[in-house]
Amino acid sequence: MTTSAELIEMSERRSAHNYHPLPVVIHEAHGAWVTDVEGKRYLDCLSGYSSLNFGHGHPKIIEAARNQLDNLTLTSRAFYHDQFAQFCAGLGDLTGKDLILPMNTGAEAVETAIKVARKWGYEVKGVEPDQANIIVMEGNFHGRTTTIVSFSTDPEAHDNFGPYTPGFRLVPYGSTEAIRQAVDPNTVAVLVEPIQGEAGVLVPPDGYLSEIRELCTAQGILMIADEVQSGLGRTGQTFACDYEGVVPDVYVLGKALGGGVVPVSAIAANRDVLGIIQPGQHGSTFGGNPLACAVGIAVIELLNTGEFQARAAKLGEVLHARLRELIGKGVVEVRGRGLWAGVDIDPELATGREVSKALMARSVLAKDTHGSTIRLAPPIVVSEEDLIWAVNQLADALYELTTA
Known part of the structure; x- marks a missing residue:
């Protein structure tokens, strides 16, 4: 051995x-x-x-994966498959959102949310081309793609990976006043972790998420909640945002959505936001594949029990x-x-x-x-x-x- x-x-x-x-x-x-x-x-x-x-x-998740392995594992989104509709409907019901855009990893889901927010800003809000900005938090961790590390304040994740992607405004985590001061007519979204995991499981002050929700609504910008780590039961609620009764415009989900079996991620939003994506504008060969959807359906069913x-x-x-x-x-x-x-x-x-x-x-x-x-x-x-x-x-x- x-x-x-x-x-x-x-x-x-x-x-x-x-x-x-x-x-x-x-x-x-x-x-x-x-x-x-x-x-x-x-x-x-x-x-x-x-x-x-x-x-x-988990027996229910493993059973779903095994059953699906015997039937179909991948088609690509070039075709429909028989697990896709139920996965999207189930996750839509869980989040209370109209539409789901499935991907694979948490970082992919964050990148998807960034793209959607920018496109929404140009086509719905009327921001001038290439001027959109997104407000992000110091101490954030949303992944390690080149775009995401561009607004990381962790030297290990950030340094020596430039040139960096513009369009992000850093503010201290926990301060809604700092967000308010950073907003301008070109701001399209606020991207926030309800609890900052990688930073050391930092819980923001009471009322922080509610104040962000109110500010975003008043300013006509999107609230994007990265619930990749904090979501799907971990904190004692389905989503960490639930502790303040907050519903963001966009949920970013991953990690536990794959049940520890396969990488599954997604963003969830209503049609007035996610409906701006048209064929050919975003995608993934493996995003929303049959195996991932079957596992995701089992996860959603477990969460639905409470x-x-x-x-x-x-x-x-x-x-x-x-x-x-x-x-x-x-x-x-x-x-x-x-x-x-x-x-x-x-x-x-x-x-x-x-x-x-x-x-x-x-x-x-x-x-x-x-x-x-x-x-x-x-x-x-x-x-x-x-x-x-x-x-x-x-x-x-x-x-x-x-x-x-």
């Missing part, structure tokens, strides 16, 4: 180093637990950056209450909502990666971001006992670091 060390060495030698993985090689997974090639089990507290909200190998939203809310209370007990014991701050938490480690104690490695040694998989922050986002199917056990492992790891 090839060992973890051998597989890691081969991976490092033969692949580009665009990631810095923890030194574990996963072989199989079920529910909230994964097993490495040597047979050691770990509780997955990252969930593929919220792609695995329903856990590894079970996962309620479970994330209930377990989220347990998670955050237990994490708050660690403040002053190696933890500086805890943020988040539902089964999603950003935990700031005392930088004088350890880096986020050092704590993540200490957790891995205790059979818990988490990931660091921005120095001393770790993110916790276990699958929503995790048991309460396993969740408490995972936080106890964090407490023990911090205690060992404190007393070392």
